[in-house]
Amino acid sequence: MLMTVLRGELAVRQSRSLIYIVDNYINIKTLRLLQNIKSGVKVTVFSDNLRNQLHLSDSQDFQTEFPSIPVDFIATGGIMHDRFIVLDYGEPEERMFHCGASSKDAAVKLTTAITEIMSGDMKAQIHGLIDRMKQNSVLVLR
Numbered sequence: 001m002l003m004t005v006l007r008g009e010l011a012v013r014q015s016r017s018l019i020y021i022v023d024n025y026i027n028i029k030t031l032r033l034l035q036n037i038k039s040g041v042k043v044t045v046f047s048d049n050l051r052n053q054l055h056l057s058d059s060q061d062f063q064t065e066f067p068s069i070p071v072d073f074i075a076t077g078g079i080m081h082d083r084f085i086v087l088d089y090g091e092p093e094e095r096m097f098h099c100g101a102s103s104k105d106a107a108v109k110l111t112t113a114i115t116e117i118m119s120g121d122m123k124a125q126i127h128g129l130i131d132r133m134k135q136n137s138v139l140v141l142r
Helices: 008-014 028-032 056-065 118-133
Strands: 018-022 042-046 071-074 084-087 093-098 114-116
Touching: 008 084, 018 118, 028 056, 056 071, 056 114, 093 118
Parallel strands: 018 042, 042 071
Antiparallel strands: 018 084, 084 093, 093 114
């Protein structure tokens, strides 16, 4: 099986239209991963913000500094544990990555390598989970 290992910020720079980030342990580093993406790429972060490390003020500051990068937050509803990045969801050029222990610390620690998912079955499972989460409520940052 072919595997690609990337750093988090390199992965998100490849997106053309849409990025989904699934990570229950978000913080300001999660948003900083996005600062170099193409203007107009829409971002949705699926998270329950466990440990409440990302605050409303962090999100507001990011949106003020990078107004061309819209970021929405949706609760995972406790159905996700692992971390994923999906680029251009549902498009022919879609790419999907499993982020090991952490998307924001990728390539800093050996256990946080980002590996591209190539299996059609695995992609279908992740699609099912994302489609479920898209129906969840907005994540309220405090």
